[in-house]
Each structure stands twice: as structure tokens, then as C-alpha cells.
Amino acid sequence: MVQLDTIDRAILLELQKESRLSYAEIGARVGLSAAAVHDRVKKLERKGVIEAYRIQVNPKAIGLQVTAFIAVRLQNDATCADVAPTFADFPEVEECHSAAGDIDVLLKARTATPEDLEKLLYRIKRVPGVSRTTSTVVLSTQFEARPLIPVEAE
Amino acid sequence: MVQLDTIDRAILLELQKESRLSYAEIGARVGLSAAAVHDRVKKLERKGVIEAYRIQVNPKAIGLQVTAFIAVRLQNDATCADVAPTFADFPEVEECHSAAGDIDVLLKARTATPEDLEKLLYRIKRVPGVSRTTSTVVLSTQFEARPLIPVEAE
DNA sequence: GTGTCTAGCTGAACCATATTCGGTATTGTA
DNA sequence: TACAATACCGAATATGGTTCAGCTAGACAC
Numbered sequence A, B: 001m002v003q004l005d006t007i008d009r010a011i012l013l014e015l016q017k018e019s020r021l022s023y024a025e026i027g028a029r030v031g032l033s034a035a036a037v038h039d040r041v042k043k044l045e046r047k048g049v050i051e052a053y054r055i056q057v058n059p060k061a062i063g064l065q066v067t068a069f070i071a072v073r074l075q076n077d078a079t080c081a082d083v084a085p086t087f088a089d090f091p092e093v094e095e096c097h098s099a100a101g102d103i104d105v106l107l108k109a110r111t112a113t114p115e116d117l118e119k120l121l122y123r124i125k126r127v128p129g130v131s132r133t134t135s136t137v138v139l140s141t142q143f144e145a146r147p148l149i150p151v152e153a154e
Numbered sequence C: 001g002t003g004t005c006t007a008g009c010t011g012a013a014c015c016a017t018a019t020t021c022g023g024t025a026t027t028g029t030a
Numbered sequence D: 001t002a003c004a005a006t007a008c009c010g011a012a013t014a015t016g017g018t019t020c021a022g023c024t025a026g027a028c029a030c
Helices: A004-015 A023-030 A034-046 A080-088 A114-125 B006-017 B023-030 B034-047 B079-089 B112-127
Strands: A050-057 A068-075 A095-098 A105-111 A131-144 B051-059 B064-074 B093-099 B105-111 B130-142
Touching: A004 A023, A004 A034, A023 A034, A034 A050, A050 A131, A050 B006, A068 A080, A080 A095, A080 A105, A080 B130, A105 A114, A114 A131, A131 B079, B006 B023, B006 B034, B023 B034, B034 B051, B034 B130, B064 B079, B064 B112, B079 B093, B079 B105, B105 B112, B112 B130
Parallel strands: none
Antiparallel strands: A050 B051, A068 A105, A068 A131, A095 A105, A095 B130, A131 B093, B064 B105, B064 B130, B093 B105
């Protein structure tokens, strides 16, 4: 874990909300010059705290109306690492986690229509190592993509 | 749903991967001038396709070691919309969806430690309207935050 | 105490890029 | 044909990213 002070945490919060803020603007908010903010941000990138700069796209606006969480049970001889590369070939699958409990793998997926979700499920079930899937369809999303709050140093 | 042509989709893909690309660089990749790309991007922002510019932070690097999905069952007289504002008060909760099936609400949460997750679960259980929770702890994440592929126009 | 090193900051200068603008080609429509 | 709307281009301008030299404070050795 990377050591972060109060100012680093404030910068990360601001950039998670709006990464296009100018360094001068961030500096005004956290009490530093633009150059100092620049320095800190570059350091955070180098240390891997900032992984990427991205846009957040509205899924519905680009035709992805359906969101679902797909719980996958694997056969005993298969691991999440075995099947993940295959799941990565399905562009509908946005996330892939190995999980503890009743479930072995948890996927988050988005499709244009319920029919497309059905087709995706069939493809997933056919992946070698997959034993069973249980899907939870999202009816509405209250919030998503909220900023992560950095943990205070101990 | 917003109508997007092939170039819009290409621009959205590039920006989801790396939103700091210059308009000139994007233009070179999609076959347009910088000014034309600028035009299209502003239009995508205005139409709500691009919701925000954000940084992607490595949760582990900022001390968030634990990720969990929390399935919430509500009492019959409660709705997801009722409880969501309270969940929004918990900064550990990153996503909140209303779901169909066995479950009423699905949360994604991140905490520093398993103990913190335990405390969060207690707080969630105490929210009025919540009947039961079932948690799935993530052991490892294969991938996350993949770009959404815009649906082709019909 | 003095000297030295380092980390982190500042303001200024410079340069890349975002943004604006005027003009042109294309398409659809009356 | 004329007209309007759209999407594009290159050039000019404005903004902000990036670099740099120098300053300060703190840690450390002597």
C-alpha cells in the first residue's frame, strides 16, 4: 500500500470526480501551486495509484439496456484463472471476480436486450469448466462508479 | 438511445481506454481532423453519452484490500429507492442496484479490512427496511472497468 | 554550531493542446 | 436552382500542461 498524505487523498478524490480539472484549479482547492499538484499526480501515476484516465459512458445511451450479475459455479477441477481468459473474449462481460462462498466466479455483464443476455448465458455455460450459472438482472441502478475514499494512514 | 456512427463508436472506445489522448491523436486513429473530433466529443458530452471524465484508482494502492458484493433482501414494505439514500451515506458502498430474483438490492463495497466489512454489514443490517444480507467476498479480480462496446445501429 | 543532502514547494517560461472561427463540401429539401 | 443544415477542414488564439532554476525546511553527519 502506498503512503498517502491528506493532500494526496484530496487530489485523488477530486480527480475521481472530474479528471479534467486543471492542476491550477486542483491546487486552489488543496492549497498548492499547479506545479506541485502536477508533481504529486505524476508520482501517483508512477506508483500505480492512478491506473488510468477514462471517460464514464452512459450504458443506456450507447444501447446497453440490460445489466446483469452472473454467478458462476465451476467444476471442481477448474479455477477462475482458467476460465477468465475465455470470459475476457466476451465484450459484454465488464468485470470478472473470483469469489468465496456458494459461488466461484462473479461476472458483471451488459447487453443490448434480454435476448442478448440469454445468448451470452448460453455461451458462458458452454465454456469448459463452467458447471452452473445463476443470473441476477438489474432493474434499476441507484448509483455506480462512486469515488473510492482512500484509507487514512495508520 | 443516441444514434452513433462508426466513428463515434471508435472515439468512445479510445476515450474509455485513455481519456487523455489528444484530439489530434484520436483524429489520426479514426481518420478525422482534431477540430472534427473535438466537435464530436462535445456533442457526445452534450447528449449525455459521455457522463464524466474520471481517473481509475487502484483500490489496493489506497488501502482498500477487500471487495465484496452484498445481496440485500428487503422487507415487503420497503423499496430499493427507500434504502438507497441511506446506503449512499456509506462511502464504502460503490454501487447500488435494484435487482430481480431472490435478491432485492445488490451492493458492491470496498473496505480496508475484513473487520471493516463486518462493521459495514452490521450498519447495513440496521438500516430500516433491510431484512437480510448475503455477502460474497471477492478473492481476486481478473478484470474490471473494461470499456463498453457501443451497440451498432439497427 | 556548520555543512550537506533531500523532498517538496514556488513562480516563470515554454510548449502542446484545447478551443474557436471562417470557409468549404455534401446532402437533403423546397 | 436556391437554400438550409451538417460535418468537415486548416489556421489562429487561448488555455493549461510541463519543465526549470531557485528557495526552504528538515534530517543527518561532523
